[in-house]
Amino acid sequence: MPLPNTDVMPDTRHTTPTPPPGFGHPPADDLLLPVDELPESPSSPDLICRRVRDELMLDGNARLNLATFVTTWMEPQARQLMAETAEKNLADRAEYPQITAMEERCVRMLARLWHAPSPERVRGCSTTGSSEAAMLGGLALKRRWAARRRAQGKDTARPNLVMGANVQVCWKKFANYFDVEPRYVPMEPGRYHLTADTLTAYCDDNTIGVVTILGSTFDGSYEPVADICMALDGYQAATGTDIPVHVDGASGALVAPFLDPGLMWDFQLERVASINTSGHKYGHVFPGLGWALWRDAEALPDDLVFEVDYLGGRSPSFTLNFSRPGAHVVAQYYSFLRYGFEGMRELAAQSRTTARALASRIAAIAPYELVTDGSELPAFAFRLAPGTRGLTVFDVSHAMRARGWHLPAYTFPAPCHDVSVLRLVVRTGFTADLARMFITDLTEVTRQLHTERPVPAPVSEPVMAG
Ligand SMILES: Cc1ncc(COP(=O)(O)O)c(C=O)c1O
DSSP: OOOOOOOOOOOOSSOOSSSSSSTTSOOHHHHHHHHOOHHHHHHHHHHHHHHHHHHHTOOHHHHHBOOOOOOOOOOOHHHHHHHHHOOOOOOOOOTHHHHHHHHHHHHHHHHTTTTOOOOOOOOOEESHHHHOOOOOOOHHHHHHHHHHEEEETOOOOOOOOEEEEOOOHHHHHHHTTTTTTTEEEEOOOBBSSHHHHHHHHOOOEEEEEEEEEEETTTTBOOOOOHHHHHHHHHHHHHOOOOOOOEEETTTTGGHHHOOTOOOOOSSSSSTTTEEEEEETTTOOSSSSSSEEEEESSTOOOOOGEEEEETTTTTEEEOSSSOOBSSSHHHHHHHHHHHHHHHHHHHHHHHHHHHHHHHHHHTTTTTEEEEOOSSSSSSSSEEEEETTTSSSHHHHHHHHHTTTOOEEEEEEETOOOOEEEEEEEOOTTTHHHHHHHHHHHHHHHHHHHHHSSSSSOOOOOOOOOOO
8 A cells, every 4th residue: 555655744834934034024023023912903914924933943843753652744635634624613513413423433443443342332432632531531430430339338438540650641630630549550670561460459449440551651561451451350359349441552552453463452351441542643643632432331331421412413422621623533534544454554563663673773872771672662762771871861862852853861750760761752754764863863962972971980889887
């Protein structure tokens, strides 16, 4: 299948407007405009457009942003469709029944992709991203747990949610906003995500669910969803407590189905009640789109779904927002139809191949060593070999920024806060040419940092007082 040549992406944002900048307007005009209060009178659209565009040039270049999982490249046809539907509000379902139909078709496609035993029984919706989807997934878990407790004549005062310390901040927000105690299973040296061995020690009768991540934002690794479900099967056999699992597949739920068909992580596992993904990550849609799916009506209690009467239509609604852009759903529908299974597989495979090649090149540059190698999500983390002196990952990140690359550096949570890494995400649009330039720059930046900051003479170990 002919896939897009991302090297020839038309990027209209930085094109020179016609007439030439400033032509016909005395420069002082521009300077007089206020920037933090509403101007008294209108200005020419061209003047303001240029002004806004010029200011935006100071922002980073999205395709050099190696920090984000979010789509930074779409085909011109998809951009065009988004522009043509920019004014359509997803909430006006009676007015735009076809966008609603596209949303439902996307939900069915995802249900099949994630092996729902009865795709027609799956309940699902689009969201603004995985964060909103996580709130909805968490709310459903909490409501189910409360109903179960009430039926047993028990209190519902202290719900908790069990997850790895590596969860994305959206789960911390969910716990905070919806009064659920977050129980974080800590990382250990060499184990940087949730695994099956330690998790049941954090579960009890008040556990509304376990969140497992495909894959971890910290290092791109997949959590072992099947093993985690098996551990919870054992817990249920021992205690009688049935704890559902929500899979946060923000990135991986649109990577694993194409590249890891043998991996058990989705609705094939009976314990998996719900799954979220970001259409705006490996779903190839610009930022603003997520998906949340529940196995069946039992997993998404009816009392969370509103029947909304609006503008002559009645439709079920389970979202935190009301008005939302319809254009993102249109773009998702386009990308699913345009690429199909084989195209999605090929795009994900290209990203993973590039990530693995970059990881192995970086592993060969002293003093770096890999934490992960890009063989799960097309993303990996690397750090400075123990004992490296004279530079930190933060220095490297800073120096790469000066070359235009956004290569984030961060520290893992306690008790692994001695681990600081750089993380690199590969997405469609990160071409082989960009990868080559990145390696050249990283090699040079590392050499310069070493040269500018000569390694200090080894300090002798302090002698412990006897
Ligand atoms: C595992 C995971 N969950 C949730 C999110 C939040 O996703 P969104 O940006 O779509 O709200 C992210 C973002 O990177 C993520 O990696």
